[in-house]
Amino acid sequence: MAADTTGGTVRRRDRPSKGALREERILDATRRLVTERSMADITIDDIAAAAGISRTSFYFYFPTKQAVLAALMEQVWERFGQTHGWFASSGPTRADLLDQLRRVAEMWQENSKVLACAMPGGFAVGYRPLEEFVGRAKQRFVDGLAEKIRRDRAAGLAPEGVDAAVLARMVAVVRDHRISEITDLPEEQREGALDELATVVLRMIY
Incomplete structure (x- = not known):
């Protein structure tokens, strides 16, 4: 990183955390799935697979499908x-x-x-x-x-x-x-x- 005039460092612009990106992937996956079939027919496994994460990881971000919705x-x-x-x-x-x-x-x-x-x-x-x-x-x-x-x-x-x-x-x-x-x-x-x-x-x- 480039040094600033006070001897510190210039911070890069904050980027979304991995957690925030993963949460957004879950939302995007659910949004896509719900255009294909009803929410009642979509399982948490379906959402996790579409988001490219495990079922366990899904529960780290959302407790239920309703919470995603x-x-x-x-x-x-x-x-x-x-x-x-x-x-x-x-x-x-x-x-x-x-x-x-x-x-x-x-x-x-x-x-x-x-x-x-x-x-x-x-x-x-x-x-x-x-x-x-x-x-x-x-x-x-x-x-x-x-x-x-x-x-x-x-x-x-x-x-x-x-x-x-x-x-x-x-x-x-x-x-x-x-x-x-x-x-x-x-x-x-x-x-x-x-x-x-x-x-x-x-x-x-x-």
């Missing part, structure tokens, strides 16, 4: 949080809303198999840590939208009416249900469906 969900929901740019705008700003919906739909499609595990009837139902995490992630959307509704109402840009938090939850239910349907549509139909969804959301709020 929870880690995958966390990555997905963090990305979802990055799509919430519309919340910072003032008023309807349809173009910003449509951009947000488009990005959400793209992410939903990319991660549909993982997200399906947390849906009613999915593999992760009953796994409390994951259910609690999904609940917090959804609440983040509701809180962000509710704050926008209150701000726009105070500015005279949106009419008074249903409590902002209640309205935000209603919008979330409509959005999530329709987005999951849109990702199953032929590609040429998705933009029109997203435009319709934007119209519904704006009419609910404004």
Whole structure:
């Protein structure tokens, strides 16, 4: 290493540890496997083999398959949080809303198999840590939208009416249900469906 002016050494940029890389391999392997068959049909041996590690090594990083799924969900929901740019705008700003919906739909499609595990009837139902995490992630959307509704109402840009938090939850239910349907549509139909969804959301709020 090159010496610094104080007689010490210049540290190289930190690299991911072997443990972090191995954990990421487990997540990547599970993500690939779940696109091929259901999580219920995937064994820990399957995940370990796909990640190139032993079953014993798997348990060093994750106690269960559900824990792996929870880690995958966390990555997905963090990305979802990055799509919430519309919340910072003032008023309807349809173009910003449509951009947000488009990005959400793209992410939903990319991660549909993982997200399906947390849906009613999915593999992760009953796994409390994951259910609690999904609940917090959804609440983040509701809180962000509710704050926008209150701000726009105070500015005279949106009419008074249903409590902002209640309205935000209603919008979330409509959005999530329709987005999951849109990702199953032929590609040429998705933009029109997203435009319709934007119209519904704006009419609910404004």
